[in-house]
Amino acid sequence: MNTKTKRIVNIYNFIRAVEPRDPKITPNVLLETTASQIRLLKDYCLPATFALQYDALMDVNYQKLLRDELHEGCEIGAWWEIVQPLAEKAGLKWRGKYPWDWHANIGFSTGYTTKEREQLVDVYMQDFLSIFKAYPQTVGSWFIDTHTLNYM
Numbered sequence: 001m002n003t004k005t006k007r008i009v010n011i012y013n014f015i016r017a018v019e020p021r022d023p024k025i026t027p028n029v030l031l032e033t034t035a036s037q038i039r040l041l042k043d044y045c046l047p048a049t050f051a052l053q054y055d056a057l058m059d060v061n062y063q064k065l066l067r068d069e070l071h072e073g074c075e076i077g078a079w080w081e082i083v084q085p086l087a088e089k090a091g092l093k094w095r096g097k098y099p100w101d102w103h104a105n106i107g108f109s110t111g112y113t114t115k116e117r118e119q120l121v122d123v124y125m126q127d128f129l130s131i132f133k134a135y136p137q138t139v140g141s142w143f144i145d146t147h148t149l150n151y152m
Helices: 027-043 060-069 084-089 114-132 146-151
Strands: 011-015 048-052 074-079
Touching (some): 011 027, 048 060
16 A cells, blocks of 8 residues: 555534434433534544534534534535425425434425425525524535535
């Protein structure tokens, strides 16, 4: 292996404020996990992206943590999974069993019409802008449709 080859790595952390699949993973556990990740990355001077699912975006604890604790080289991005608060703020009826439902037709934009996808993006981006005073430079998801991606 050539040790002189430059390698670029960015650690990508997506943040959810709720995890309904395991009752031991409480909102506080999720917040503390994120705080621990930030501390480790800071200790090792590693760059990272912290991508917020809408429920975490709207949580003042995550807002404060990211504003106060991220070091240079880190960024705040968007994690594109649909959650109940986002759907409802966009004027849509929530069809999920939980506030975050991992089924493709509920938790991802492919389960929504193109007009609904645009409504979801508009709400997320407006709230992100009002909180962090800029739009996210990156958006991550397990999968995303081309219409939503182009609209973003």
